[in-house]
Amino acid sequence: MSSFNVSKSVVAACIAAYGMYRLCRLLWTKDAANAAQKRNLQLRQKGMWTKREIAQYTGHNNGPILIAVKGKVYDVSLGRGFYGPGGAYSVFAGRDASRLLAQQSFDDGITEVELDAPIDALDDLSDEDKESLDSYVGLFSVKYQCIGDLV
Numbered sequence: 001m002s003s004f005n006v007s008k009s010v011v012a013a014c015i016a017a018y019g020m021y022r023l024c025r026l027l028w029t030k031d032a033a034n035a036a037q038k039r040n041l042q043l044r045q046k047g048m049w050t051k052r053e054i055a056q057y058t059g060h061n062n063g064p065i066l067i068a069v070k071g072k073v074y075d076v077s078l079g080r081g082f083y084g085p086g087g088a089y090s091v092f093a094g095r096d097a098s099r100l101l102a103q104q105s106f107d108d109g110i111t112e113v114e115l116d117a118p119i120d121a122l123d124d125l126s127d128e129d130k131e132s133l134d135s136y137v138g139l140f141s142v143k144y145q146c147i148g149d150l151v
Contacts, residue, residue: 047148049073051096051115058094059084068096068150070137075145096150098122102133119150
């Protein structure tokens with residue numbers, strides 16, 4: 001067998017493998033999108049959320065993940081790798097993360113005091129912190145579904 005035929009075979013195998021990858025990715029993405037859409041329909045019916053209610057949605061047991069930012073509640077389940085259990089940003093899941101995101105602060109997680117406290121007005125944030133928070137609001141509003149308001 002000539003080296004040209006071997007090269008053609010390798011190229012054909014690579015093209016076939018890439019095609020299978022694209023097909024599998026399309027099917028997986030479609031299934032994930034459908035599951036997210038069903039979950040969003042269920043969550044969207046709520047509309048208004050309290051801190052205690054969103055605290056139940058941290059992604060445990062493969063459940064939805066909610067994060068509140070500047071009074072809006074987002075379903076960030078599509079970002080499970082970031083915000084789900086064990087993710088780098090899991091500390092933001094199930095809570096009003098506005099101040100934490102604005103100040104790039106990572107704490108030990110949700111506390112009872114935090115759940116019982118009024119919604120943070122964020123009045124004392126610096127201009128830099130407010131700008132940072134607005135960037136996150138832009139990111140969340142483009143990337144994730146807003147499912148209601150934090151009340």
